Amino acid sequence: MKRKIICLDKYEAEKLASLIFIKEGKETFITEILNIVDNEIIVKIKDKSAHSIVFKDNSQVEAFADFIQSVLEKEHKIVNTLISENEIEIIKE
Numbered sequence: 001m002k003r004k005i006i007c008l009d010k011y012e013a014e015k016l017a018s019l020i021f022i023k024e025g026k027e028t029f030i031t032e033i034l035n036i037v038d039n040e041i042i043v044k045i046k047d048k049s050a051h052s053i054v055f056k057d058n059s060q061v062e063a064f065a066d067f068i069q070s071v072l073e074k075e076h077k078i079v080n081t082l083i084s085e086n087e088i089e090i091i092k093e
Helices: 010-020 058-072
Strands: 002-006 030-037 040-045 050-054 078-084 087-092
Touching: 002 058, 010 050, 010 078, 010 087, 030 058, 040 058, 058 087
Parallel strands: none
Antiparallel strands: 002 087, 030 040, 040 050, 078 087
16 A cells, blocks of 8 residues: 655655665564644654654645554554655555
8 A cells, every 4th residue: 555645845745754764674663753833743752753754745644653553553554755855655464
C-alpha cells in the first residue's frame, strides 16, 4: 500500500521522511501521535522526544494519521519513502 502526502514545504517533507523510515532496519522512529492541531501533527519518537510536522492542509494530516496508524500498531511496516519537493510517497507492507 502506498500513499502520497503533501507537506507545507520540502523541509517538512524531508523531516517527515527522516522520522518515518530507517532504511537499514525497515522501521520507523515514530512511536505515537501526540496531537493534531490544524495542519500540524506532533509525534513522539523512540528517544521519547516530540517533533512537529506541518502539512499542506488538514486533509493531509488526516490522511497521514490514518495511513501511519497500522504501522504504529505494528500491523504493517514502512518499506520505502520517496520525496519529490514537498510531496512524500510512503510505501508500507
